[in-house]
Amino acid sequence: MLQIIIFSILLVGGFGFFFYNVLKVRRNILLGKDFTPEGPLGPRVVTVLKVAFGQSKMVTRPLSAIMHIFVYVGFILINIEVLEMFADGITGRHRTFSSLSFYNFLIAFFEILALLVFIGVVVFWLRRNVAKVKRFMNKELDGFPRLDANAILIAEVLMMTALMLMNASDQVLQSRGLYKVAGSFPLSQFIAPLFNGLSNESLHIIEKSSWWFHIVGIFAFMNYLPYSKHFHILLAFPATFYSNFNAKGKFTNLDTVTDVVKPNFDSTYIPKEIDPNAPPIPFGVKDVFDLNWKQLLEAYTCTECGRCTSSCPQNMTGKLLSPRKIMMDTRDRLVEVGKNIDKNGGKFVDDGKTLLGTYITPEELWACNTCNACVQECPINLDPLAIIVDLRRFLVMEKSEAPPELNNMFSNIENNGAPWQFSPADRANWINE
Amino acid sequence: MSEALNVPTMADYLAKGETPEILFWVGCSGSFDDRAKKITKAIVRILNHVGIKFAILGMEESCTGDPAKRAGNEFLFQMQAMQNITVMNGYNIKKIVTGCPHCFNTIKNEYPELGGKYEIVHHTQLVQELIDQGKLKVNGGTFKGKKITFHDPCYLGRANEVYEAPREVIQKLDVELAEMKRSRAKGLCCGAGGAQMFKESEKGSKEVNNERAEEALSLNPDVIAVGCPFCNTMMTDGVKHFNKEDKVKVLDVAELIAQANDL
Ligand code: SF4
Ligand code: SF4
Numbered sequence: 001m002l003q004i005i006i007f008s009i010l011l012v013g014g015f016g017f018f019f020y021n022v023l024k025v026r027r028n029i030l031l032g033k034d035f036t037p038e039g040p041l042g043p044r045v046v047t048v049l050k051v052a053f054g055q056s057k058m059v060t061r062p063l064s065a066i067m068h069i070f071v072y073v074g075f076i077l078i079n080i081e082v083l084e085m086f087a088d089g090i091t092g093r094h095r096t097f098s099s100l101s102f103y104n105f106l107i108a109f110f111e112i113l114a115l116l117v118f119i120g121v122v123v124f125w126l127r128r129n130v131a132k133v134k135r136f137m138n139k140e141l142d143g144f145p146r147l148d149a150n151a152i153l154i155a156e157v158l159m160m161t162a163l164m165l166m167n168a169s170d171q172v173l174q175s176r177g178l179y180k181v182a183g184s185f186p187l188s189q190f191i192a193p194l195f196n197g198l199s200n201e202s203l204h205i206i207e208k209s210s211w212w213f214h215i216v217g218i219f220a221f222m223n224y225l226p227y228s229k230h231f232h233i234l235l236a237f238p239a240t241f242y243s244n245f246n247a248k249g250k251f252t253n254l255d256t257v258t259d260v261v262k263p264n265f266d267s268t269y270i271p272k273e274i275d276p277n278a279p280p281i282p283f284g285v286k287d288v289f290d291l292n293w294k295q296l297l298e299a300y301t302c303t304e305c306g307r308c309t310s311s312c313p314q315n316m317t318g319k320l321l322s323p324r325k326i327m328m329d330t331r332d333r334l335v336e337v338g339k340n341i342d343k344n345g346g347k348f349v350d351d352g353k354t355l356l357g358t359y360i361t362p363e364e365l366w367a368c369n370t371c372n373a374c375v376q377e378c379p380i381n382l383d384p385l386a387i388i389v390d391l392r393r394f395l396v397m398e399k400s401e402a403p404p405e406l407n408n409m410f411s412n413i414e415n416n417g418a419p420w421q422f423s424p425a426d427r428a429n430w431i432n433e
Numbered sequence: 434m435s436e437a438l439n440v441p442t443m444a445d446y447l448a449k450g451e452t453p454e455i456l457f458w459v460g461c462s463g464s465f466d467d468r469a470k471k472i473t474k475a476i477v478r479i480l481n482h483v484g485i486k487f488a489i490l491g492m493e494e495s496c497t498g499d500p501a502k503r504a505g506n507e508f509l510f511q512m513q514a515m516q517n518i519t520v521m522n523g524y525n526i527k528k529i530v531t532g533c534p535h536c537f538n539t540i541k542n543e544y545p546e547l548g549g550k551y552e553i554v555h556h557t558q559l560v561q562e563l564i565d566q567g568k569l570k571v572n573g574g575t576f577k578g579k580k581i582t583f584h585d586p587c588y589l590g591r592a593n594e595v596y597e598a599p600r601e602v603i604q605k606l607d608v609e610l611a612e613m614k615r616s617r618a619k620g621l622c623c624g625a626g627g628a629q630m631f632k633e634s635e636k637g638s639k640e641v642n643n644e645r646a647e648e649a650l651s652l653n654p655d656v657i658a659v660g661c662p663f664c665n666t667m668m669t670d671g672v673k674h675f676n677k678e679d680k681v682k683v684l685d686v687a688e689l690i691a692q693a694n695d696l
Contacts, residue, residue, distance in 0.1 A: 246542065247538075247541070247592060247594070248592045249538035249542050249591075249592025249593050250543060251503075257507045257511050261512055261515055262511070262515060264515070265515040265516070265518075266515075284505065313622040313624065314634075317637045317639040317640065317644050318639060319634070319636070366632070366635060367634065367635040367637075369587070369624060369627040369629055370503045370628075371587040371622035371626050372587060372592055373587075373619075373622065376591050376618050376619075389503070391505075393505040393506075395505060396505040397505065397506065397507065397508060402506070403632050405633065406504050406628055406632055409501075409628065410504075410506055413496045413500070413501055414509060414512075417495035417513075418461040418496050419461055419631055420461070422464075424492055427492050428442070428492060430459075430463075430464060430465075430473055431440045
């Protein structure tokens with residue numbers, strides 16, 4: 001009975017706190033500007049199925065793709081076993097689903113999955129900590145992000161181990177006639193002999209504490225998600241749903257600029273932003289409020305995998321720019337803004353910080369080639385480049401702080417119709433040279 | 434090299450009361466940069482050779498605004514775009530070819546929203562089309578059997594997913610097309626895009642163009658083929674950096690075709 005009560009508290013508290021945090025993240029994301037997804041529903045759903053569900057963009061790096069599939073498929077399917085654990089927890093029964101005709105198959109299958117998860121996680125850990133794969137070594141991962149990645153890997157190893165220990169002790173108890181015979185254990189049968197010498201009491205303790213460890217672990221993991229890069233396991237789905245379907249070379253058009261420029265050329269043009277009483281909208285992006293909510297959603301979704309950064313020509317040649325850092329900075333700033341709002345009774349109070357400047361420096365922004373390698377590489381279709389360009393727009397149009405050479409280029413275009421100092425009258429001279 | 438170039442302007446056509454089949458958008462680099470002018474001429478030779486009725490805008494052409502847009506100067510970009518759109522709509526332009534992937538991308542993707550809707554192709558696409566239609570017959574000439582690697586321009590490749598046209602054209606020359614490890618969607622930028630062409634790079638350990646040239650040179654090619662005047666500049670500088678300019682040429686796909694066929 002006590003077990004049922006404790007479990008129920010855990011269940012309600014676990015889900016309650018999780019939803020509380022999810023709503024908070026949602027509120028933060030909606031601090032962003034409007035965003036209207038382009039393109040029809042069908043292709044969006046297909047993209048979610050292919051890219052998020054089917055992991056189609058992972059394959060470019062085969063080893064991590066396979067290991068990630070192990071962990072990902074294992075994670076999803078082992079949750080079916082967690083469902084049984086929930087049922088056991090609420091009813092106080094043992095192996096509630098054991099009357100199912102394919103129960104033996106299920107348990108065996110989960111054990112194999114657990115092993116695959118185990119292998120995947122160990123390989124991931126080795127890649128980060130022993131092989132020191134370059135994209136996991138960048139500065140922006142120092143501190144919490146690196147800890148975050150390793151903590152979850154270790155937690156997963158422990159959870160999978162708990163699952164095996166639970167099954168192993170269960171088998172011994174089954175063989176002693178103390179538990180109902182159920183399940184088939186292709187892997188934990190090799191651990192079971194180690195437990196043969198233990199007393200019934202000890203076995204009970206191992207079985208129960210493994211069970212509790214796993215179930216508490218599940219709730220802990222779930223509630224840790226909103227603070228971690230692992231949030232991607234949920235947000236990858238909406239993020240890919242809102243993927244950009246335009247050619248990657250198409251940068252957004254600023255309607256606020258069109259409203260100023262176009263009437264000079266086209267007297268019939270009706271400005272889109274017609275409300276003269278609305279506060280003026282700044283050109284470009286200075287802080288998270290100026291980004292649109294899709295970009296903020298992407299910041300929360302970033303897996304910090306660093307594929308973008310490892311393919312960035314400027315990063316690989318030692319420049320400060322790292323597209324992953326752009327995403328991480330955006331998230332960190334948004335989280336900071338969210339805390340500010342919580343502390344000040346629902347209203348943001350100026351803290352003297354901004355995404356541009358405090359987090360992301362002009363030196364990083366001006367290094368970008370706008371080459372789209374980061375966008376191409378991202379396994380979940382995130383777009384660091386869009387944020388970079390929006391921040392550049394603010395620097396240029398609101399602060400006139402472009403590098404001097406670029407200001408020269410601008411005035412050449414303005415005066416000569418070319419980025420260099422040539423006379424427009426000489427434009428066709430090449431014909432006779 | 435054959436006879437003088439025949440390069441009429443849109444105004445010439447208008448004066449005659451005729452319309453050309455296609456507008457050749459030369460671009461700033463193609464108009465003013467000494468190296469790029471050679472590419473422009475190679476394109477014109479191909480167009481003259483097949484007898485396409487084409488025209489340029491001449492002095493009425495102005496920067497598409499691409500470098501301004503990438504650098505974040507949306508005002509300047511839209512001013513340029515509107516100016517060009519007004520000119521082109523005035524001439525009722527339908528189809529455009531250009532030698533510059535940056536102009537290509539901007540006109541293709543960013544002009545429509547501002548009222549400039551045209552069909553635009555990159556010159557490698559046009560050449561491929563001409564070959565496929567049998568209007569242009571090519572052979573490898575002096576390039577036959579040579580090893581050529583193609584550097585994907587970001588704004589043709591990733592930005593617009595044109596990967597095959599330049600390759601198919603190159604292969605028509607009976608050459609060995611060697612691929613760099615980072616090619617097509619994984620192609621590495623030459624370092625010019627995003628307005629980098631017009632400024633010094635930030636502090637780092639290496640120049641991007643040298644990183645790319647090094648990769649291309651590791652294949653020991655006879656020619657590094659490019660499809661963008663800016664890539665051409667960057668790769669040429671990169672090849673010079675490694676003192677390989679005597680051995681390895683950097684040539685535009687249009688130049689390959691024109692030179693191989695004595696156009
Ligand atoms: S677009 Fe900019 S940030 Fe992205 S890979 Fe290219 S240079 Fe790096
Ligand atoms: S933006 Fe995409 S590629 Fe870059 S770290 Fe985040 S998830 Fe990985």
